[in-house]
Amino acid sequence: QKSESPEAESSKSHGAESQSGGGGSSTSLPPTAAKLKSEGNELFKSGQFGEAVLKYSEAIEYVIGLGGQSPDDLSILYSNRAACYLKEGNCNNCIQDCNRALELQPFSLKPLLRRAMANESMERYRQAYIDYKTVLQIDSSIQAANDSANRITKTLIDQDGPSWREKLSPIPVVPVAAQLHRWDGGNFTSEKQPTSEKAEEKFKTLKTAGNDFVKKGKYEEAVNKYSECMKLNTEECTIYTNRALCYLKLYKYEEAKQDCDHVLQIEDSNIKAFYRRALAYKGLQNYQASVDDFNRVLLIDPNVLEAKKELEEVTQLLNVDSSAAAGSQQKQRKKITIQEVSECDDQEERQFAAPEGVVTDHVTSKEAVQESVPLKTSEKLRISEPSNAYDFGQIINAVNTNKDKAACADLLTIIDPKKMPVLLSNKLEGEIFLIFIQSLEYYLVGKDPGLVYQHLFYLSKAERFRVVLALLSKNEKEQVQQLFNSLSENQNHQYTLEDLESLKKVYEL
Incomplete structure (x- = not known):
């Protein structure tokens, strides 16, 4: 209110x-x-x-x-x-x-x-x-x-x-x-009719009783108290996140998820709702959704240690789950399992080594057969925006494996540069760094120098940036220098020459 x-x-x-x-x-x-x-x-x-x-x-x-x-x-x-x-x-x-x-x-x-x-x-x-x-x-x-x-x-x-x-x-x-x-600071009546003191007092009593039951490990009783609270006030989000916690303890994962969904419709950055929904998704074995929510928790507050630990565990479960889905075949980055179908609008492509959001152009055939084939250089990766660090890492692996600078440029075009440090997490490597630099130079600096500057700026904020920079060869540093030279020639309102000089110092040029 x-x-x-x-x-x-x-x-x-x-x-x-x-x-x-x-x-x-x-x-x-x-x-x-x-x-x-x-x-x-x-x-x-x-x-x-x-x-x-x-x-x-x-x-x-x-x-x-x-x-x-x-x-x-x-x-x-x-x-x-x-x-x-x-x-x-x-x-x-x-x-x-x-x-x-x-x-x-x-x-x-x-x-x-x-x-x-x-x-x-x-x-x-x-x-x-x-x-x-x-x-x-x-x-x-x-x-x-x-x-x-x-x-x-x-x-x-x-x-x-x-x-x-x-x-x-x-x-x-x-x-x-x-x-x-808690002084009121004003002598006015409310536009809205205040909740009656009796109902408000009852709400507080029920909430306290629910909290006490949680402390005692009596989760069914706590659920009942919180549910009664909701009859008096449907807007207080803590009641829903508290009940979600109880449902998790009772292994009622779908109910926990629904309570968290309700909270996130009201408060779309509620960290407890994201965290508990992530646990609910884990219980439901929807590991990808769980990873997504744990990543959102860490985006809001990178210091939540429980979320970091859970994210590692769920990521492992997701990898195991993906491997199982792929059958007994070992996952290989250079292979993408595709579904070949006759030409139609509703074709379905299944991939395992490739991430969600990256698919190969479909191959037509009279008979639908499924086989594992290497990605040919003539095949073009189609890119969609990754929703989390895991998806991003998988897309980058596919792009880097095939040295597809055009696909990398497509990826950098649709990603908000500010999100790059979070998406990269601690996964920045020399090869990935270089394909970024090459893609920005070959495909983007002439079209959108402002975007290139933003990517270079936020790339420098990535966790392993200093390590990668220290390991670059002379030739690789010259590629970075060339990109900065191109930015100088293609000036943009989003940055000044002074900005560029400052960033060059960050890149030790």
């Missing part, structure tokens, strides 16, 4: 100070200031945000003029005026007022939320993320903050790559006193 304005606070109470205009915390204000605040409240509720700003400003000036007033009262006035600015789209003034409110009353919930929303509107995603995460330390049930933090996580991954967390300022640790205080 949104909290960008005083009248749209989360249905969960953040203190006992949210009452109708002039009530609650306003009683400690001088009568004149309390009256101005109440008038501002009414103007805000009627959508007259500019007029409300004037009333709050008068109240602020009056209180400051008197001196010795409670910091809480003044903080609330600044927070309310910030809400008006946010409604008007005046994000700079909103942020300034939130800063003032937080100086007076650190870790106040509403100013943090409003500042986060203003920063997000101005595309200051790192600052917004920090504020949303701070809010969630104070009250983890605020759905607006959860949704926004997940949304921004995706944006930051796209913007900064796998190391996005390193570029954030430290997230402040909220004192316990502030977590208990």
Whole structure:
């Protein structure tokens, strides 16, 4: 539920100070200031945000003029005026007022939320993320903050790559006193009817009971409690991820997957949902889907050790599964098993040594026969975008085995360069590095020098880049130099000559 304005606070109470205009915390204000605040409240509720700003400003000036007033009262006035600015789209003034409110009353919930929303509107995603995460330390049930933090996580991954967390300022640790205080910071009624206190209390009781059953290993009982919770609130994602955990413990993998699917429809970067769905897929023996989800977990947070261990295990299971599917024949990179069929639109090609997303041009025959044949140089690899590091590695192996620079160029054209370090993982080798360089030089530098620059930039972020660079021969380094020379000749708005010189130093040229 949104909290960008005083009248749209989360249905969960953040203190006992949210009452109708002039009530609650306003009683400690001088009568004149309390009256101005109440008038501002009414103007805000009627959508007259500019007029409300004037009333709050008068109240602020009056209180400051008197001196010795409670910091809480003044903080609330600044927070309310910030809400008006946010409604008007005046994000700079909103942020300034939130800063003032937080100086007076650190870790106040509403100013943090409003500042986060203003920063997000101005595309200051790192600052917004920090504020949303701070809010969630104070009250983890605020759905607006959860949704926004997940949304921004995706944006930051796209913007900064796998190391996005390193570029954030430290997230402040909220004192316990502030977590208990959870002050409301405004005197407005909610636009939405709040959940009745009785139902909310019942929800908390059921959730706590479910959590207690989990701790005791009584997963069936926990499932029942979480299911009752869902009758009262279908939007709290933690209930679904908790129940998914129970289903996993009970070997009910399909049910666990469904709960995680539900969460990911609401929060498409929920790391617990991805992790538990990956485990569910593992239990269902859908190893490829499991690998995909574990890769998504590590893309969001590369430091999840359990995910790394599980990914290694499931990858091994996937390889065993693929080998079994191929029969007793040993997998060989230079062989691709294909299904030869008569010419028709619905031809089906089965491959084992080749990855998903790479198929050979079909060979027609009057009789459908299946055989293992070497990939001929005259056959062209058709490339589709890999969905994870495993698929990418298989495609690269097929491309490199056949030294198909055109196919490699096709692959580099459809892959977002920012994803390259994650897709390569720790698998960058000299041969792969060189076929990248050659494909970029022969096929792409003349067509899209900006894309070539981006690939070179993000390739330098790959895990084994320094090792590979150190092992290049003189001739191989000359190939890299030639590519940079071509970039200099084909200048593009995406990079300057200074950018190019800086990158050349990274490549030790």
